Amino acid sequence: MDxxxxxxxxxxxxxxxxxxxxxxxxxxxxxxxxxxxxxGGRFADVVRDSDDRFKLSSVISHRMAIxxxxxxxxxxxxxxxxxxxxxxxxxxxxxxxLEVVPIFLPSRLMFKEDPLKNSWDVTSDSIAxxxxxxxxxxxxLLVTDVDGIFTKDPKKHEDATLIEQVSTEELLKLxxxxxxxxxLAKLLLEAPIDCYVVNGRHPERLEAILAGQQVTCTLIAAxxx
Amino acid sequence: MDxxxxxxxxxxxxxxxxxxxxxxxxxxxxxxxxxxxxxGGRFADVVRDSDDRFKLSSVISHRMAIxxxxxxxxxxxxxxxxxxxxxxxxxxxxxxxLEVVPIFLPSRLMFKEDPLKNSWDVTSDSIAxxxxxxxxxxxxLLVTDVDGIFTKDPKKHEDATLIEQVSTEELLKLxxxxxxxxxLAKLLLEAPIDCYVVNGRHPERLEAILAGQQVTCTLIAAxxx
Numbered sequence: 001m002d003x004x005x006x007x008x009x010x011x012x013x014x015x016x017x018x019x020x021x022x023x024x025x026x027x028x029x030x031x032x033x034x035x036x037x038x039x040g041g042r043f044a045d046v047v048r049d050s051d052d053r054f055k056l057s058s059v060i061s062h063r064m065a066i067x068x069x070x071x072x073x074x075x076x077x078x079x080x081x082x083x084x085x086x087x088x089x090x091x092x093x094x095x096x097x098l099e100v101v102p103i104f105l106p107s108r109l110m111f112k113e114d115p116l117k118n119s120w121d122v123t124s125d126s127i128a129x130x131x132x133x134x135x136x137x138x139x140x141l142l143v144t145d146v147d148g149i150f151t152k153d154p155k156k157h158e159d160a161t162l163i164e165q166v167s168t169e170e171l172l173k174l175x176x177x178x179x180x181x182x183x184l185a186k187l188l189l190e191a192p193i194d195c196y197v198v199n200g201r202h203p204e205r206l207e208a209i210l211a212g213q214q215v216t217c218t219l220i221a222a223x224x225x
Numbered sequence: 226m227d228x229x230x231x232x233x234x235x236x237x238x239x240x241x242x243x244x245x246x247x248x249x250x251x252x253x254x255x256x257x258x259x260x261x262x263x264x265g266g267r268f269a270d271v272v273r274d275s276d277d278r279f280k281l282s283s284v285i286s287h288r289m290a291i292x293x294x295x296x297x298x299x300x301x302x303x304x305x306x307x308x309x310x311x312x313x314x315x316x317x318x319x320x321x322x323l324e325v326v327p328i329f330l331p332s333r334l335m336f337k338e339d340p341l342k343n344s345w346d347v348t349s350d351s352i353a354x355x356x357x358x359x360x361x362x363x364x365x366l367l368v369t370d371v372d373g374i375f376t377k378d379p380k381k382h383e384d385a386t387l388i389e390q391v392s393t394e395e396l397l398k399l400x401x402x403x404x405x406x407x408x409l410a411k412l413l414l415e416a417p418i419d420c421y422v423v424n425g426r427h428p429e430r431l432e433a434i435l436a437g438q439q440v441t442c443t444l445i446a447a448x449x450x
Contacts, residue, residue, distance in 0.1 A: 012275070012279075015279055019279075042274070043268075046267050046268055050267070053240050054240055054244075054304060056303055060299050060302070060303045063299055064296045064300065068296070071289045074288055074289050074292075075279060075281065075285065075289065077285070078285045079279060
């Protein structure tokens with residue numbers, strides 16, 4: 001398995017660009033064995049909103065949010081040429097070897113095995129890293145709508161600078177809210193795997209990462225603490 | 226099985242009232258064998274919105290919307306005392322006989338058997354009626370935030386009047402957009418079962434229907450065409 005690619009739900013805010021990205025993923029799958037894990041986006045936002053209004057338990061809101069990932073995964077399966085949605089890790093692995101883009105719907109695995117803390121600290125970022133560790137993928141790409149992890153929120157602060165590389169230990173110590181979920185660093189400590197946070201508006205950056213080239217992104221480097 | 230009770234997603238707009246309704250359902254379950262089917266509400270609305278933006282296929286948007294029902298079902302399972310969420314019809318039936326409120330999550334049944342047209346004409350109303358027919362329930366209650374089916378949209382027209390009783394054949398011929406989905410009448414023709422559209426802001430009305438009493442609602446009467 002070359003890479004697990006999490007397609008962030010925020011990318012759905014620009015349908016044309018997301019459709020373009022998904023077409024590129026289909027091309028990349030001819031050269032690399034990939035598995036796509038969906039983000040949550042608006043499907044998770046509406047769960048957060050219900051959580052606020054109904055004070056849901058972490059178990060219930062976690063499950064509802066994971067169903068939101070399934071929903072976005074079904075959407076991705078429609079707009080990604082030569083793709084196939086599946087609930088099964090083994091199927092995902094086998095499909096990835098056939099130049100198909102498997103879209104992994106996480107609900108059944110996560111409900112059955114429940115391997116991660118049930119909390120909003122665990123979002124699709126951590127779930128993608130977990131899936132990557134289960135599939136023994138070389139890399140996990142967290143594809144989002146910003147260039148990577150910044151020193152500050154780049155949407156609010158002009159002087160925010162991109163962090164090009166960070167160790168999992170350093171990421172754990174970062175106190176700022178970043179573009180990745182809070183649990184990811186802990187998970188990557190236990191399951192060392194190179195993790196790239198990359199902007200999906202520039203699909204060529206994903207291709208460069210898959211090819212092992214340096215490009216604008218943040219690398220959360222495994223085992224370099 | 227006394228009744229399948231669909232709790233409409235629109236009722237979630239008023240959390241306090243929905244919590245009150247769910248507490249009442251738990252009381253009613255001590256006297257009547259009930260199965261709750263969740264509506265979609267905001268969880269389906271966000272799918273409709275994605276459908277508009279991405280022009281999804283009817284199969285994909287139908288599945289995504291059914292996952293929205295699962296999401297709302299999980300929410301209902303938290304706020305309904307003595308309830309239990311289940312994917313299995315048999316479990317729902319057995320739980321209903323134990324004074325528990327089974328919350329039926331429809332995705333697995335619907336994805337596996339796919340018995341209904343994949344279309345926005347088929348929403349949780351039709352799915353609840355289908356579940357009721359599978360469970361051989363005496364009644365199906367579609368619990369919503371209006372008093373029943375009106376001659377016109379009561380939120381827009383002051384002179385709208387409540388239709389107290391309508392046959393399935395008459396409902397089929399009604400050209401106006403009603404508070405129930407377009408497929409329901411066809412389904413009730415094939416699976417005759419008394420169907421009540423009732424306002425969940427007045428839980429005592431549900432109780433009256435369960436007791437076989439007349440009350441403010443719309444009865445879609447089976448076999449009286």
